[in-house]
Amino acid sequence: MTGATVATPLRVGELLERQRHRETRRWRFLFLFAALLLCSLTLDVVTGPSLLGLREVLTTLLSPASADAMTRAIVVDMRLPIALMALVVGAALGLGGVQMQTLLDNPLASPYTLGLAAAAGFGAALALITGGLGLPPLLAVPAGAFVFCLLAACLLFGLALMRHVGSQTLILAGIALLFLFQSLLSLVQFLSSPELNQQIVFWLFGSLMRTTWPILWITLAVTLVCGVLLHRDAWKLTCLRMGEARARSLGVNVTRLRLKTLALVALMTATAISFVGIIGFIGLVAPHIARMLVGEDQRFLIPLSALCGALMLSTASVVSKSIVPGALFPIGIVTALIGVPFFIWLVLNQRGRGRA
Amino acid sequence: MLELDDLTLRLGGLTLAEGLNLKLQPGQLHAVIGPNGTGKTSLLRALFGELPLAKGQIRLEGRAMMPGALAHWRQAIGYMPQNTQLDLDLSALEVVVLGRLQHLSMRLSDDDLQAALAALQALDITHLADRPMHTLSGGQRQMVLFAQVLLRQPRLMLLDEPVSALDLKHQMQLMEHLKTQTVDQGWISLAVLHDLNLAAQFADQLIVLGEGRLQAFGPPAQVLSRELVQRLYQVPVDVRQEADGLPCVRLLRRETPPAQTRAYLDLEME
Numbered sequence: 001m002t003g004a005t006v007a008t009p010l011r012v013g014e015l016l017e018r019q020r021h022r023e024t025r026r027w028r029f030l031f032l033f034a035a036l037l038l039c040s041l042t043l044d045v046v047t048g049p050s051l052l053g054l055r056e057v058l059t060t061l062l063s064p065a066s067a068d069a070m071t072r073a074i075v076v077d078m079r080l081p082i083a084l085m086a087l088v089v090g091a092a093l094g095l096g097g098v099q100m101q102t103l104l105d106n107p108l109a110s111p112y113t114l115g116l117a118a119a120a121g122f123g124a125a126l127a128l129i130t131g132g133l134g135l136p137p138l139l140a141v142p143a144g145a146f147v148f149c150l151l152a153a154c155l156l157f158g159l160a161l162m163r164h165v166g167s168q169t170l171i172l173a174g175i176a177l178l179f180l181f182q183s184l185l186s187l188v189q190f191l192s193s194p195e196l197n198q199q200i201v202f203w204l205f206g207s208l209m210r211t212t213w214p215i216l217w218i219t220l221a222v223t224l225v226c227g228v229l230l231h232r233d234a235w236k237l238t239c240l241r242m243g244e245a246r247a248r249s250l251g252v253n254v255t256r257l258r259l260k261t262l263a264l265v266a267l268m269t270a271t272a273i274s275f276v277g278i279i280g281f282i283g284l285v286a287p288h289i290a291r292m293l294v295g296e297d298q299r300f301l302i303p304l305s306a307l308c309g310a311l312m313l314s315t316a317s318v319v320s321k322s323i324v325p326g327a328l329f330p331i332g333i334v335t336a337l338i339g340v341p342f343f344i345w346l347v348l349n350q351r352g353r354g355r356a
Numbered sequence: 357m358l359e360l361d362d363l364t365l366r367l368g369g370l371t372l373a374e375g376l377n378l379k380l381q382p383g384q385l386h387a388v389i390g391p392n393g394t395g396k397t398s399l400l401r402a403l404f405g406e407l408p409l410a411k412g413q414i415r416l417e418g419r420a421m422m423p424g425a426l427a428h429w430r431q432a433i434g435y436m437p438q439n440t441q442l443d444l445d446l447s448a449l450e451v452v453v454l455g456r457l458q459h460l461s462m463r464l465s466d467d468d469l470q471a472a473l474a475a476l477q478a479l480d481i482t483h484l485a486d487r488p489m490h491t492l493s494g495g496q497r498q499m500v501l502f503a504q505v506l507l508r509q510p511r512l513m514l515l516d517e518p519v520s521a522l523d524l525k526h527q528m529q530l531m532e533h534l535k536t537q538t539v540d541q542g543w544i545s546l547a548v549l550h551d552l553n554l555a556a557q558f559a560d561q562l563i564v565l566g567e568g569r570l571q572a573f574g575p576p577a578q579v580l581s582r583e584l585v586q587r588l589y590q591v592p593v594d595v596r597q598e599a600d601g602l603p604c605v606r607l608l609r610r611e612t613p614p615a616q617t618r619a620y621l622d623l624e625m626e
Contacts, residue, residue: 012473015485019449019469235460242442242451248406249435249505250457253427295445295488299462 026300033307040314044083085211086317087310092272094309097283104167110283111269115177120273123148145274153266206277206332226268234298281339363412387559394565434510449485455507475503494521513545
């Protein structure tokens with residue numbers, strides 16, 4: 001033991017105060033990100049190819065009846081649900097990422113790296129080339145993505161149920177699923193016509209443009225319910241970060257917690273991905289930023305990961321509309337372009353701290 | 357009382373110990389000793405319900421451990437696993453407070469924090485309260501994790517090598533606190549220890565495992581003989597009775613250096 005004798009005894013009151021200060025600081029980060037999110041949301045609604053002015057947009061939002069039909073359609077029916085969808089999907093991916101990393105005790109885990117996104121991609125591609133088995137394309141593609149995303153999650157789920165299967169095995173299984181579904185997707189692309197191939201590629205880019213109000217409400221409801229249920233287990237999930245044996249020793253039913261969390265994450269990410277396509281890196285990066293700011297206390301880490309993911313995707317949405325004026329850049333590409341340098345910095349930083 | 361009836365422990369097809377029959381009394385500290393790989397950790401894991409029993413039964417206060425009701429069984433247990441590797445961005449105080457998991461609400465109450473601070477104070481490590489776990493040394497982590505397990509207020513305390521990274525002062529602090537609490541609270545405590553003298557000084561009973569079975573069980577003065585230690589550990593030792601009646605084990609170094617060292621010394625001489 002080092003340094004055990006150097007400190008003067010601290011009064012209990014002083015230590016309690018310090019703990020309260022730590023918690024206040026974490027609350028501040030939550031409020032800061034919520035405020036940034038509001039700014040980003042406003043900017044997202046204001047930005048767009050039709051070049052509407054800030055005042056025009058705000059007037060339309062505050063009093064839709066007074067705006068002309070065209071402006072109302074652009075702002076209320078197109079931009080607002082898309083901007084809100086960016087927040088909801090970003091939050092879902094952030095939440096999914098942080099819980100995958102917690103469950104598997106691995107900083108590289110995310111719905112993307114564990115094959116859930118690849119499975120959704122394959123499902124969507126399959127729906128496109130089979131013509132949706134009679135369903136309308138707007139329903140068939142998200143349904144295909146959702147079903148295959150859940151299927152991949154069920155495979156992971158089955159493994160998690162097995163005795164003596166630890167987090168390492170689950171990660172390996174997730175990576176195997178990623179490769180499996182990527183190969184199947186390539187096979188589908190290889191067999192499909194150039195027109196269908198183009199549609200598949202467009203879906204894979206990830207886009208918020210397909211958002212409608214009903215889609216937004218569904219995604220919001222699922223994300224909210226799953227988010228609240230995850231947050232109720234905040235203390236148990238904090239214990240799980242100390243390792244499975246220690247969590248068990250503190251009275252956590254690790255198997256039940258793992259299954260419940262995996263089910264919630266799968267449902268949430270499958271819903272989000274099925275509507276917007278594959279958007280990488282948010283689920284990986286957002287939890288890391290949140291963790292750097294508030295540490296491992298999941299009472300704060302869960303909401304901040306959601307806020308951080310929402311802010312990232314909302315910002316990416318603004319950037320995607322601003323790169324080429326008057327045109328929309330696929331948002332999946334933007335998140336990857338922002339995410340990759342950050343990810344590399346993260347890995348190097350972790351090594352510098354001797355943690356990787 | 358904790359009763360072990362004809363217990364057999366197996367790990368990966370290998371039988372570590374079989375036919376364990378023990379009755380452990382409340383208010384007593386039991387040191388589990390024995391060479392590496394003789395099932396000491398496995399015994400603790402089995403008592404915690406983490407290692408399925410190959411054979412036999414465990415009963416705590418007359419109630420048998422049932423594989424389907426482990427969560428309930430574990431409520432009575434404070435278990436400190438061997439691994440202290442915690443690369444976490446949580447303060448020591450926050451880690452200790454998790455020991456009260458069953459009582460925690462979304463907002464940490466003053467009671468929760470005060471209980472955690474009291475545990476840190478009892479071990480004289482209050483100065484670590486604010487420190488993030490990943491900045492602590494192995495020994496400091498071990499003390500913090502011991503403070504955490506204290507908060508569980510268990511009836512059965514299982515500690516796997518709790519002093520492996522501690523200096524003498526903190527070994528003393530931890531063991532004295534464990535002993536006092538065991539007596540005062542009426543815990544049944546089991547601690548895996550490698551230091552036989554520490555075990556002899558603090559334990560009421562020694563559980564000696566080796567060669568796949570229980571080698572001995574009883575007070576240190578009766579159990580810790582020269583013959584037993586030499587046979588189990590395969591090293592020459594001297595076991596002396598101290599003034600307080602407790603045995604003291606001393607390693608006897610081999611007089612002739614090993615062959616390689618002899619060869620090196622010969623070269624030096626030339």
